[in-house]
Amino acid sequence: MHHDREDTAAQEEALRAARDEAAQVLAELAAEARSLSKAYAGRTARLPDGSALAGLVDAARRAEEAVDIAAHDLATARGEDA
Numbered sequence: 293m294h295h296d297r298e299d300t301a302a303q304e305e306a307l308r309a310a311r312d313e314a315a316q317v318l319a320e321l322a323a324e325a326r327s328l329s330k331a332y333a334g335r336t337a338r339l340p341d342g343s344a345l346a347g348l349v350d351a352a353r354r355a356e357e358a359v360d361i362a363a364h365d366l367a368t369a370r371g372e373d374a
Contacts, residue, residue, distance in 0.1 A: 303366035306366075317348065318355075369374060
């Protein structure tokens with residue numbers, strides 16, 4: 293059994309790292325969305341550029357895909373049908 297644990301350690305670490313990255317991107321996305329929401333609600337004279345938000349949305353999609361791939365790789369390494 294110890295041997296199986298060593299075989300999946302890299303995949304488990306990759307999944308943890310992917311989840312951490314996704315959480316960080318989502319936190320940045322939430323902060324940017326709140327900032328834009330306040331600016332739009334306040335109807336400031338100069339509305340902020342939404343391109344940062346769009347970039348974060350793309351980053352969140354990529355992070356979600358990375359989590360899915362890492363979870364699949366871990367399941368495969370464990371011999372599970374994912």
